[in-house]
Amino acid sequence: MVSIDVWNASVDFPIFDAKTRSLKKQVLGKVGGKIGTETRVPIVEALHDITLSLREGDRVALVGHNGAGKSTLLRLLAGIYEPTRGAAKINGKIAPVFDLAVGMDQEISGLENIMIRGLFLGMPRKEMEKRVDDIAEFSELGDYLQMPLRTYSTGMRVRLALGIVTSIDPEILILDEGIGAVDAAFMAKARERLVDLVKRSGMLVFASHSDDLLFELCNTAIWMDEGHMKMQGTLREVLTAYKGRDPFEHMSAETLKRIGESV
Amino acid sequence: MQAATATERLTTLEPPPESSSKTFTRAFQDIVGGLRARELWGHLGWQDIKQRYRRSVIGPLWISISMGVTALGLGILYAVLFGNDLKTFLPYVTTGFLVWGFINGCITEGMDAFISNEGLIKHLPAPLTVYALRTVWRQTLMFLHNLVVYLIIIGIFFKWLAADNYTLTGKPCGTTGAGVCHPGLSAMWLTAIPAFLLLAVTGVWVTLLLGIISTRFRDIPQVINSLIQLFFYMTPIVWSPDVLFANPGHEWAHVLFQFNPLYHYVQIMRAPMIGQVASMTSWLAVIAMTVVGSALAVVAMRNYRSRVSYWV
Numbered sequence: 001m002v003s004i005d006v007w008n009a010s011v012d013f014p015i016f017d018a019k020t021r022s023l024k025k026q027v028l029g030k031v032g033g034k035i036g037t038e039t040r041v042p043i044v045e046a047l048h049d050i051t052l053s054l055r056e057g058d059r060v061a062l063v064g065h066n067g068a069g070k071s072t073l074l075r076l077l078a079g080i081y082e083p084t085r086g087a088a089k090i091n092g093k094i095a096p097v098f099d100l101a102v103g104m105d106q107e108i109s110g111l112e113n114i115m116i117r118g119l120f121l122g123m124p125r126k127e128m129e130k131r132v133d134d135i136a137e138f139s140e141l142g143d144y145l146q147m148p149l150r151t152y153s154t155g156m157r158v159r160l161a162l163g164i165v166t167s168i169d170p171e172i173l174i175l176d177e178g179i180g181a182v183d184a185a186f187m188a189k190a191r192e193r194l195v196d197l198v199k200r201s202g203m204l205v206f207a208s209h210s211d212d213l214l215f216e217l218c219n220t221a222i223w224m225d226e227g228h229m230k231m232q233g234t235l236r237e238v239l240t241a242y243k244g245r246d247p248f249e250h251m252s253a254e255t256l257k258r259i260g261e262s263v
Numbered sequence: 264m265q266a267a268t269a270t271e272r273l274t275t276l277e278p279p280p281e282s283s284s285k286t287f288t289r290a291f292q293d294i295v296g297g298l299r300a301r302e303l304w305g306h307l308g309w310q311d312i313k314q315r316y317r318r319s320v321i322g323p324l325w326i327s328i329s330m331g332v333t334a335l336g337l338g339i340l341y342a343v344l345f346g347n348d349l350k351t352f353l354p355y356v357t358t359g360f361l362v363w364g365f366i367n368g369c370i371t372e373g374m375d376a377f378i379s380n381e382g383l384i385k386h387l388p389a390p391l392t393v394y395a396l397r398t399v400w401r402q403t404l405m406f407l408h409n410l411v412v413y414l415i416i417i418g419i420f421f422k423w424l425a426a427d428n429y430t431l432t433g434k435p436c437g438t439t440g441a442g443v444c445h446p447g448l449s450a451m452w453l454t455a456i457p458a459f460l461l462l463a464v465t466g467v468w469v470t471l472l473l474g475i476i477s478t479r480f481r482d483i484p485q486v487i488n489s490l491i492q493l494f495f496y497m498t499p500i501v502w503s504p505d506v507l508f509a510n511p512g513h514e515w516a517h518v519l520f521q522f523n524p525l526y527h528y529v530q531i532m533r534a535p536m537i538g539q540v541a542s543m544t545s546w547l548a549v550i551a552m553t554v555v556g557s558a559l560a561v562v563a564m565r566n567y568r569s570r571v572s573y574w575v
Binding site: 007013014016075078079080081082083084085086087089094096098099105107108112115116117119120121122124125 | 284306310314481
């Protein structure tokens with residue numbers, strides 16, 4: 001059973017290289033009694049009191065301003081950050097796609113990156129070798145897979161990353177913004193595969209600023225604001241509250257039908 | 264309708280479990296999970312070696328060559344300085360270098376294991392132990408490349424190393440100033456294999472423990488880097504105590520080595536490889552350090568494993 005449960009989780013980052021309180025602040029702090037943090041190391045409260053429960057078939061959109069905690073929440077859901085307070089329980093095979101420039105090795109070829117990523121996501125080497133052709137075909141990269149990754153454009157990296165995560169049958173797919181860098185034709189193709197994947201036995205959590213992409217992939221949504229969950233509901237409700245207008249009203253009937261929303 | 268079920272779920276959500284982040288269970292899961300991902304760290308370790316010598320014509324052969332040149336140069340220099348017999352002293356220095364290379368690599372690259380894998384740690388969920396094993400496996404591969412130099416040297420000087428009661432000074436055994444007499448190469452060579460296993464296990468715990476500490480306190484790598492050079496000269500690698508303190512009245516000097524942990528590690532590995540005998544003290548010291556160190560690493564993993572991704 002694929003599930004993610006999070007109970008009152010907080011994520012606090014210690015910032016070791018930030019300047020510790022200045023003398024002025026210390027003095028003021030003493031006078032005022034409240035300024036400054038309790039601890040010696042300054043802390044950034046990236047997520048605060050998150051409680052949520054996701055089950056099979058959920059396709060969740062994360063919306064919110066820059067720095068609202070979307071990526072941190074994704075990392076919490078992927079099990080990369082364990083909550084500093086509260087608890088999180090994740091069941092299922094996770095495949096995350098975060099910042100595409102950092103997660104992969106620039107100097108080695110696309111093929112090598114496919115192998116390493118696959119192994120990281122728990123696939124045996126032999127299984128991965130079988131999937132290489134499928135990934136090459138889906139990503140339309142062909143011979144380019146022999147080239148070192150630094151020669152790839154952003155869009156090509158997204159193609160590669162999506163090709164890998166969709167080929168290994170993950171149960172929980174976690175996508176950060178940035179996958180929007182591909183062209184429309186490819187996005188349509190990817191959408192099919194992603195939706196299909198979620199239908200089979202999965203769950204998708206996707207952070208993005210692009211309404212179009214969110215419509216294509218998600219049905220429910222979470223609005224993050226300053227590390228809190230400000231709102232949770234259907235994608236339409238949340239986007240309407242977040243944007244202050246119904247994003248669906250200018251859409252044609254066919255589009256609405258395709259993404260499974262009624263007018 | 265999806266949202267309704269989601270909110271319902273929240274209300275029916277079972278009470279929160281105790282956070283399991285700081286338990287021995289999770290620490291062991293991490294270690295076992297890491298060991299199981301053999302293909303992953305095996306691949307990453309190879310990749311590191313290939314990467315380092317990418318676009319170079321002879322590739323990883325450079326590892327062997329640079330090791331050979333250093334061992335040859337320093338071996339000759341110190342043999343002349345201390346008046347030793349090159350035929351037995353050069354293999355001694357070469358083998359010492361070989362072992363030291365592994366230890367040095369495990370410490371200096373081990374403490375950076377998590378820092379240098381920052382990108383992967385922050386982007387992919389995987390046991391931390393994978394990065395420790397990647398580091399130690401890479402060092403093992405380097406060690407195997409260096410073993411070529413050892414085999415060549417042993418091949419050349421086999422006659423003198425296999426002789427009964429050979430000395431590093433070249434003087435006949437038993438004469439004044441000849442130093443310790445060694446039994447010569449024999450089947451005891453095989454004890455180098457368990458010795459290497461102990462070294463490798465130590466490499467893993469050192470990487471986990473120092474890796475965690477260095478990730479939190481970034482001054483520690485600098486401290487270790489400056490001390491490791493000192494340790495290189497303090498540990499008998501380019502010089503030998505049984506030659507330096509061969510004259511009567513210097514017995515106390517031998518006691519001093521017992522306090523250098525690295526001496527014991529070098530000794531249990533090097534001695535059988537060149538037909539010498541490692542003392543029981545060295546073996547026991549190494550076994551004790553391996554056990555205690557592993558326990559420390561497990562405790563560190565229990566308490567700080569979940570913090571590493573916050574600290575890198």
